[in-house]
Amino acid sequence: MSNNLIPILKIGELEAKVPIVQGGMGVGISMSNLSSAVANAGGIGVISSAEIGMIEPDFNLHPKKASIKALRKEIRKARSMTNGIIGVNIMVAMSDFNEMAIVSLEEGVDILFIGAGLLLKNPLNLVKDKNLKTKIVPIVSSARAFETIFKYWARHYNRIPDAVVVEGPKAGGHLGFKEEQIDNPDYKLEKIVPEVIASAKVYEKKFNKSIPVIPAGGIYTGEDIYKFIKMGASGVQMATRFVATYECDASEKFKEAYVNCKKEDITIIKSPVGMPGRAIKNRFLENVRNGITKPFKCTWQCLKGCNYRSAPYCITQALVNAQKGNLDDGFAFAGSNAYRINKIVSVQELIDELIDGYSQAASKFN
Protein backbone atom coordinates (compact mmCIF):
# COMPACT_ATOMS: atom_id res chain seq x y z
CA MET A 1 0.00 0.00 0.00
CA SER A 2 2.74 2.46 0.97
CA ASN A 3 3.98 2.70 -2.63
CA ASN A 4 0.56 4.04 -3.58
CA LEU A 5 1.11 7.10 -1.41
CA ILE A 6 2.05 10.37 -3.01
CA PRO A 7 5.81 10.97 -2.56
CA ILE A 8 7.31 13.98 -0.80
CA LEU A 9 9.15 16.57 -2.86
CA LYS A 10 12.69 17.34 -1.70
CA ILE A 11 14.54 20.40 -2.91
CA GLY A 12 17.83 20.48 -1.02
CA GLU A 13 16.92 20.20 2.66
CA LEU A 14 13.37 21.47 2.02
CA GLU A 15 10.70 18.80 2.16
CA ALA A 16 7.17 19.35 0.88
CA LYS A 17 4.78 16.67 2.17
CA VAL A 18 2.72 17.07 -0.98
CA PRO A 19 4.77 17.24 -4.22
CA ILE A 20 2.75 20.09 -5.69
CA VAL A 21 4.12 23.52 -6.42
CA GLN A 22 1.42 26.14 -6.86
CA GLY A 23 2.63 28.06 -9.92
CA GLY A 24 3.22 31.78 -9.45
CA MET A 25 0.39 33.78 -11.01
CA GLY A 26 0.57 37.45 -11.83
CA VAL A 27 -0.85 39.98 -11.73
CA GLY A 28 -2.03 39.70 -8.13
CA ILE A 29 -3.53 36.21 -8.55
CA SER A 30 -1.14 34.36 -6.24
CA MET A 31 -0.14 36.43 -3.26
CA SER A 32 -0.03 35.74 0.50
CA ASN A 33 -3.50 34.24 0.85
CA LEU A 34 -3.24 31.53 -1.81
CA SER A 35 0.43 30.74 -1.23
CA SER A 36 0.04 30.34 2.55
CA ALA A 37 -3.01 28.08 2.09
CA VAL A 38 -1.05 25.83 -0.28
CA ALA A 39 1.91 25.75 2.10
CA ASN A 40 -0.42 24.90 4.99
CA ALA A 41 -1.81 22.00 2.96
CA GLY A 42 1.73 20.61 2.57
CA GLY A 43 2.55 21.92 -0.92
CA ILE A 44 4.80 24.76 -2.00
CA GLY A 45 3.01 28.13 -2.12
CA VAL A 46 4.32 30.73 -4.54
CA ILE A 47 3.78 34.50 -4.56
CA SER A 48 4.01 36.11 -7.99
CA SER A 49 6.05 39.30 -7.94
CA ALA A 50 4.74 40.48 -11.33
CA GLU A 51 3.43 44.02 -10.82
CA ILE A 52 2.50 43.12 -7.26
CA GLY A 53 2.65 46.85 -6.49
CA MET A 54 -0.93 46.97 -7.81
CA ILE A 55 -2.08 46.49 -4.22
CA GLU A 56 -0.38 49.72 -3.13
CA PRO A 57 -2.15 53.09 -3.45
CA ASP A 58 0.86 54.76 -5.12
CA PHE A 59 1.27 52.06 -7.80
CA ASN A 60 0.47 54.41 -10.70
CA LEU A 61 2.87 57.07 -9.44
CA HIS A 62 5.81 54.87 -8.40
CA PRO A 63 5.23 51.39 -9.81
CA LYS A 64 8.69 50.02 -9.00
CA LYS A 65 8.74 51.33 -5.44
CA ALA A 66 5.20 50.07 -4.91
CA SER A 67 6.15 46.57 -6.06
CA ILE A 68 9.17 46.47 -3.74
CA LYS A 69 6.97 47.48 -0.80
CA ALA A 70 4.14 45.12 -1.73
CA LEU A 71 6.35 42.08 -2.26
CA ARG A 72 8.02 42.56 1.11
CA LYS A 73 4.63 42.90 2.80
CA GLU A 74 3.14 39.88 1.06
CA ILE A 75 6.10 37.65 1.92
CA ARG A 76 5.84 38.68 5.59
CA LYS A 77 2.09 38.19 5.57
CA ALA A 78 2.42 34.72 4.06
CA ARG A 79 5.05 33.83 6.64
CA SER A 80 2.70 34.96 9.41
CA MET A 81 0.02 32.62 8.06
CA THR A 82 2.09 29.46 7.62
CA ASN A 83 5.20 27.61 8.70
CA GLY A 84 5.22 25.81 5.35
CA ILE A 85 7.32 26.40 2.26
CA ILE A 86 6.93 29.77 0.54
CA GLY A 87 8.49 30.72 -2.79
CA VAL A 88 8.44 33.78 -5.01
CA ASN A 89 8.12 33.74 -8.80
CA ILE A 90 10.09 36.43 -10.61
CA MET A 91 10.49 36.92 -14.33
CA VAL A 92 13.73 37.68 -16.14
CA ALA A 93 11.67 39.62 -18.70
CA MET A 94 10.55 42.19 -16.11
CA SER A 95 12.42 45.47 -15.72
CA ASP A 96 12.38 45.15 -11.92
CA PHE A 97 13.85 41.64 -11.91
CA ASN A 98 16.86 42.59 -9.75
CA GLU A 99 14.79 44.50 -7.20
CA MET A 100 12.30 41.64 -6.84
CA ALA A 101 15.15 39.14 -6.42
CA ILE A 102 16.83 41.27 -3.77
CA VAL A 103 13.64 41.70 -1.73
CA SER A 104 12.95 37.96 -1.90
CA LEU A 105 16.44 37.13 -0.68
CA GLU A 106 16.41 39.77 2.03
CA GLU A 107 13.15 38.30 3.27
CA GLY A 108 14.69 34.82 3.15
CA VAL A 109 12.06 33.12 1.01
CA ASP A 110 12.57 29.38 0.69
CA ILE A 111 12.63 29.23 -3.11
CA LEU A 112 12.97 31.67 -6.00
CA PHE A 113 11.27 30.40 -9.16
CA ILE A 114 12.68 32.23 -12.14
CA GLY A 115 10.78 32.24 -15.42
CA ALA A 116 10.27 34.12 -18.67
CA GLY A 117 13.87 34.20 -19.81
CA LEU A 118 17.16 32.46 -19.28
CA LEU A 119 18.66 32.79 -15.85
CA LEU A 120 22.30 33.39 -16.62
CA LYS A 121 24.18 36.35 -15.09
CA ASN A 122 21.13 37.54 -13.23
CA PRO A 123 20.28 37.99 -10.49
CA LEU A 124 23.32 40.02 -9.57
CA ASN A 125 25.85 37.89 -7.79
CA LEU A 126 23.47 35.75 -5.85
CA VAL A 127 24.20 32.63 -7.82
CA LYS A 128 27.83 32.82 -6.73
CA ASP A 129 26.90 32.64 -3.05
CA LYS A 130 27.31 29.02 -2.09
CA ASN A 131 25.86 29.63 1.38
CA LEU A 132 22.63 31.01 0.00
CA LYS A 133 19.75 29.34 1.82
CA THR A 134 17.14 30.33 -0.76
CA LYS A 135 16.85 27.66 -3.44
CA ILE A 136 17.00 28.84 -7.05
CA VAL A 137 14.71 27.08 -9.51
CA PRO A 138 14.59 28.16 -13.15
CA ILE A 139 11.54 27.53 -15.33
CA VAL A 140 12.36 26.19 -18.80
CA SER A 141 10.36 25.08 -21.83
CA SER A 142 12.93 22.76 -23.41
CA ALA A 143 15.94 20.57 -22.70
CA ARG A 144 17.93 23.10 -24.71
CA ALA A 145 17.06 25.93 -22.33
CA PHE A 146 17.88 23.64 -19.39
CA GLU A 147 21.27 22.89 -20.94
CA THR A 148 22.03 26.57 -21.59
CA ILE A 149 21.35 27.56 -17.98
CA PHE A 150 23.04 24.60 -16.30
CA LYS A 151 26.08 24.77 -18.54
CA TYR A 152 26.49 28.47 -17.90
CA TRP A 153 26.14 28.08 -14.14
CA ALA A 154 28.50 25.11 -14.03
CA ARG A 155 31.14 26.96 -16.02
CA HIS A 156 30.88 30.37 -14.38
CA TYR A 157 29.81 29.62 -10.83
CA ASN A 158 30.82 26.02 -10.35
CA ARG A 159 27.34 25.33 -9.00
CA ILE A 160 23.96 24.52 -10.50
CA PRO A 161 20.36 25.47 -9.70
CA ASP A 162 18.49 23.43 -7.06
CA ALA A 163 15.64 22.07 -9.20
CA VAL A 164 13.93 22.86 -12.49
CA VAL A 165 10.34 23.49 -13.54
CA VAL A 166 9.57 22.33 -17.09
CA GLU A 167 6.62 24.28 -18.44
CA GLY A 168 4.88 22.84 -21.49
CA PRO A 169 2.55 24.48 -24.03
CA LYS A 170 -0.69 23.77 -22.12
CA ALA A 171 0.16 26.27 -19.38
CA GLY A 172 -1.67 29.51 -18.70
CA GLY A 173 -0.27 33.00 -19.12
CA HIS A 174 2.67 33.80 -21.37
CA LEU A 175 4.12 30.75 -23.07
CA GLY A 176 7.74 29.98 -23.89
CA PHE A 177 6.79 28.61 -27.32
CA LYS A 178 6.17 29.99 -30.78
CA GLU A 179 2.53 29.92 -31.80
CA GLU A 180 3.07 27.13 -34.33
CA GLN A 181 4.76 24.95 -31.68
CA ILE A 182 1.84 25.00 -29.25
CA ASP A 183 -0.11 22.13 -30.83
CA ASN A 184 2.90 20.39 -32.36
CA PRO A 185 3.34 16.98 -30.64
CA ASP A 186 7.13 17.46 -30.68
CA TYR A 187 6.70 20.10 -27.97
CA LYS A 188 4.27 18.20 -25.76
CA LEU A 189 5.07 18.21 -22.05
CA GLU A 190 5.23 14.39 -22.09
CA LYS A 191 7.94 14.67 -24.74
CA ILE A 192 9.99 17.46 -23.13
CA VAL A 193 10.03 16.06 -19.58
CA PRO A 194 12.02 12.87 -20.35
CA GLU A 195 14.49 14.97 -22.35
CA VAL A 196 15.05 17.31 -19.40
CA ILE A 197 15.30 14.36 -16.99
CA ALA A 198 18.02 12.87 -19.21
CA SER A 199 19.97 16.15 -19.25
CA ALA A 200 19.49 16.59 -15.49
CA LYS A 201 21.02 13.13 -14.85
CA VAL A 202 24.31 14.27 -16.39
CA TYR A 203 24.53 17.27 -14.04
CA GLU A 204 23.37 15.23 -11.04
CA LYS A 205 26.33 12.95 -11.55
CA LYS A 206 28.81 15.73 -12.18
CA PHE A 207 27.76 17.73 -9.11
CA ASN A 208 26.69 14.84 -6.92
CA LYS A 209 23.45 16.64 -6.23
CA SER A 210 19.90 15.73 -7.04
CA ILE A 211 18.01 17.98 -9.46
CA PRO A 212 14.26 17.52 -9.00
CA VAL A 213 12.42 17.94 -12.31
CA ILE A 214 8.97 19.49 -11.90
CA PRO A 215 6.64 19.45 -14.94
CA ALA A 216 3.93 22.10 -15.42
CA GLY A 217 1.18 22.91 -17.89
CA GLY A 218 -2.15 21.13 -18.20
CA ILE A 219 -1.69 18.88 -15.15
CA TYR A 220 -5.20 18.58 -13.78
CA THR A 221 -5.86 15.35 -11.85
CA GLY A 222 -4.12 13.11 -9.35
CA GLU A 223 -3.77 10.61 -12.18
CA ASP A 224 -1.88 13.24 -14.22
CA ILE A 225 0.47 13.72 -11.26
CA TYR A 226 0.97 9.96 -11.05
CA LYS A 227 1.82 9.81 -14.75
CA PHE A 228 4.60 12.38 -14.42
CA ILE A 229 6.00 10.90 -11.19
CA LYS A 230 6.15 7.54 -12.97
CA MET A 231 8.05 9.23 -15.78
CA GLY A 232 10.71 10.27 -13.29
CA ALA A 233 9.49 13.70 -12.20
CA SER A 234 9.86 14.62 -8.52
CA GLY A 235 6.69 16.68 -8.30
CA VAL A 236 4.46 18.90 -10.43
CA GLN A 237 3.61 22.56 -10.72
CA MET A 238 -0.07 23.48 -11.10
CA ALA A 239 -1.68 26.88 -11.41
CA THR A 240 -5.07 26.90 -13.16
CA ARG A 241 -6.76 24.70 -10.58
CA PHE A 242 -5.63 26.94 -7.75
CA VAL A 243 -7.46 29.91 -9.27
CA ALA A 244 -10.79 28.24 -8.51
CA THR A 245 -10.20 28.18 -4.76
CA TYR A 246 -11.68 30.38 -2.02
CA GLU A 247 -8.17 31.34 -0.97
CA CYS A 248 -6.98 32.55 -4.40
CA ASP A 249 -6.18 36.26 -4.28
CA ALA A 250 -8.20 37.17 -7.42
CA SER A 251 -11.69 38.70 -7.33
CA GLU A 252 -14.82 36.52 -7.42
CA LYS A 253 -15.49 37.67 -11.00
CA PHE A 254 -12.08 36.43 -12.12
CA LYS A 255 -12.77 33.03 -10.54
CA GLU A 256 -16.25 32.94 -12.09
CA ALA A 257 -14.67 33.43 -15.53
CA TYR A 258 -12.93 30.09 -14.89
CA VAL A 259 -16.06 28.33 -13.64
CA ASN A 260 -18.19 29.58 -16.56
CA CYS A 261 -15.81 29.17 -19.50
CA LYS A 262 -16.20 26.45 -22.12
CA LYS A 263 -13.56 24.59 -24.08
CA GLU A 264 -13.97 26.86 -27.11
CA ASP A 265 -13.40 29.93 -24.92
CA ILE A 266 -9.78 29.04 -24.19
CA THR A 267 -7.70 30.88 -26.74
CA ILE A 268 -4.18 31.85 -27.68
CA ILE A 269 -3.49 35.58 -27.84
CA LYS A 270 -0.58 37.56 -29.15
CA SER A 271 0.46 39.55 -26.12
CA PRO A 272 1.84 43.08 -26.55
CA VAL A 273 5.02 41.65 -25.04
CA GLY A 274 5.56 39.74 -28.25
CA MET A 275 4.89 36.30 -26.78
CA PRO A 276 1.85 34.08 -27.21
CA GLY A 277 -0.32 33.68 -24.15
CA ARG A 278 -3.31 31.52 -23.18
CA ALA A 279 -6.42 33.26 -21.92
CA ILE A 280 -10.20 33.09 -21.69
CA LYS A 281 -11.97 34.79 -24.62
CA ASN A 282 -14.10 37.78 -23.81
CA ARG A 283 -15.30 41.00 -25.40
CA PHE A 284 -12.10 42.85 -24.52
CA LEU A 285 -9.99 40.30 -26.41
CA GLU A 286 -12.48 40.21 -29.30
CA ASN A 287 -12.20 43.99 -29.62
CA VAL A 288 -8.41 43.79 -29.63
CA ARG A 289 -8.58 41.11 -32.31
CA ASN A 290 -10.81 43.37 -34.38
CA GLY A 291 -8.28 46.15 -34.20
CA ILE A 292 -9.92 48.27 -31.52
CA THR A 293 -7.16 49.80 -29.45
CA LYS A 294 -7.11 51.15 -25.89
CA PRO A 295 -4.71 54.06 -25.97
CA PHE A 296 -2.59 54.38 -22.82
CA LYS A 297 0.37 56.21 -21.39
CA CYS A 298 3.21 53.96 -20.29
CA THR A 299 4.73 55.24 -17.06
CA TRP A 300 7.54 52.71 -17.09
CA GLN A 301 8.30 49.84 -19.40
CA CYS A 302 7.57 47.05 -16.92
CA LEU A 303 8.32 44.29 -19.42
CA LYS A 304 11.62 44.67 -21.20
CA GLY A 305 10.23 43.34 -24.49
CA CYS A 306 6.98 45.33 -24.51
CA ASN A 307 6.55 47.43 -27.59
CA TYR A 308 4.49 49.95 -25.66
CA ARG A 309 4.49 52.58 -28.43
CA SER A 310 2.58 50.32 -30.81
CA ALA A 311 0.85 48.01 -28.31
CA PRO A 312 -2.96 48.05 -28.71
CA TYR A 313 -3.41 48.11 -24.92
CA CYS A 314 -1.37 47.99 -21.71
CA ILE A 315 -1.09 44.39 -20.58
CA THR A 316 -0.44 45.33 -16.96
CA GLN A 317 -3.51 47.54 -16.84
CA ALA A 318 -5.64 44.82 -18.47
CA LEU A 319 -4.45 42.19 -15.99
CA VAL A 320 -4.88 44.50 -12.99
CA ASN A 321 -8.44 45.26 -14.13
CA ALA A 322 -9.19 41.55 -14.48
CA GLN A 323 -7.72 40.73 -11.06
CA LYS A 324 -10.08 43.31 -9.56
CA GLY A 325 -13.08 41.88 -11.41
CA ASN A 326 -13.35 44.44 -14.21
CA LEU A 327 -13.29 42.01 -17.11
CA ASP A 328 -14.79 44.61 -19.49
CA ASP A 329 -11.40 46.28 -19.48
CA GLY A 330 -9.20 43.25 -19.14
CA PHE A 331 -9.01 39.47 -19.45
CA ALA A 332 -8.06 36.37 -17.50
CA PHE A 333 -5.02 34.29 -18.33
CA ALA A 334 -5.78 30.56 -17.91
CA GLY A 335 -4.36 27.13 -18.67
CA SER A 336 -5.77 24.87 -21.39
CA ASN A 337 -7.86 22.90 -18.86
CA ALA A 338 -9.63 25.85 -17.23
CA TYR A 339 -12.90 24.82 -18.91
CA ARG A 340 -12.96 21.62 -16.83
CA ILE A 341 -13.43 23.60 -13.63
CA ASN A 342 -17.04 23.84 -12.51
CA LYS A 343 -16.85 24.96 -8.91
CA ILE A 344 -14.80 26.80 -6.37
CA VAL A 345 -13.34 24.71 -3.56
CA SER A 346 -10.91 25.21 -0.71
CA VAL A 347 -7.21 24.61 -1.25
CA GLN A 348 -7.34 21.72 1.23
CA GLU A 349 -10.24 20.09 -0.67
CA LEU A 350 -8.33 20.42 -3.92
CA ILE A 351 -5.14 18.94 -2.47
CA ASP A 352 -7.13 16.09 -0.86
CA GLU A 353 -8.77 15.33 -4.22
CA LEU A 354 -5.39 15.28 -5.97
CA ILE A 355 -3.78 13.03 -3.34
CA ASP A 356 -6.72 10.70 -3.54
CA GLY A 357 -6.61 10.64 -7.34
CA TYR A 358 -2.91 9.88 -7.18
CA SER A 359 -3.44 6.91 -4.85
CA GLN A 360 -6.25 5.54 -6.99
CA ALA A 361 -4.11 5.77 -10.12
CA ALA A 362 -1.19 4.18 -8.31
CA SER A 363 -3.27 1.21 -7.14
CA LYS A 364 -4.77 0.85 -10.63
CA PHE A 365 -1.44 0.87 -12.49
CA ASN A 366 1.03 -0.55 -9.95
Ligand SMILES: Cc1cc2nc3c(=O)[nH]c(=O)nc-3n(C[C@H](O)[C@H](O)[C@H](O)COP(=O)(O)O)c2cc1C
Ligand atom coordinates in the same frame (compact mmCIF):
# COMPACT_ATOMS: atom_id res chain seq x y z
C1 LIG B 1 -3.57 33.43 -14.32
C2 LIG B 1 -2.17 32.92 -14.54
C3 LIG B 1 -1.09 33.76 -14.33
C4 LIG B 1 0.22 33.29 -14.49
N1 LIG B 1 1.27 34.13 -14.21
C5 LIG B 1 2.55 33.67 -14.25
C6 LIG B 1 3.63 34.50 -13.85
O1 LIG B 1 3.45 35.65 -13.44
N2 LIG B 1 4.89 33.97 -13.93
C7 LIG B 1 5.12 32.69 -14.37
O2 LIG B 1 6.28 32.25 -14.42
N3 LIG B 1 4.09 31.88 -14.74
C8 LIG B 1 2.83 32.34 -14.68
N4 LIG B 1 1.78 31.49 -15.01
C9 LIG B 1 2.06 30.09 -15.34
C10 LIG B 1 1.87 29.18 -14.10
O3 LIG B 1 2.74 29.51 -13.07
C11 LIG B 1 2.01 27.67 -14.40
O4 LIG B 1 3.31 27.28 -14.66
C12 LIG B 1 1.14 27.13 -15.50
O5 LIG B 1 -0.06 27.84 -15.65
C13 LIG B 1 0.86 25.65 -15.21
O6 LIG B 1 -0.14 25.12 -16.01
P1 LIG B 1 -1.65 24.90 -15.47
O7 LIG B 1 -2.18 26.27 -15.25
O8 LIG B 1 -2.30 24.18 -16.59
O9 LIG B 1 -1.59 24.12 -14.19
C14 LIG B 1 0.46 31.96 -14.89
C15 LIG B 1 -0.65 31.11 -15.11
C16 LIG B 1 -1.94 31.57 -14.94
C17 LIG B 1 -3.10 30.63 -15.15
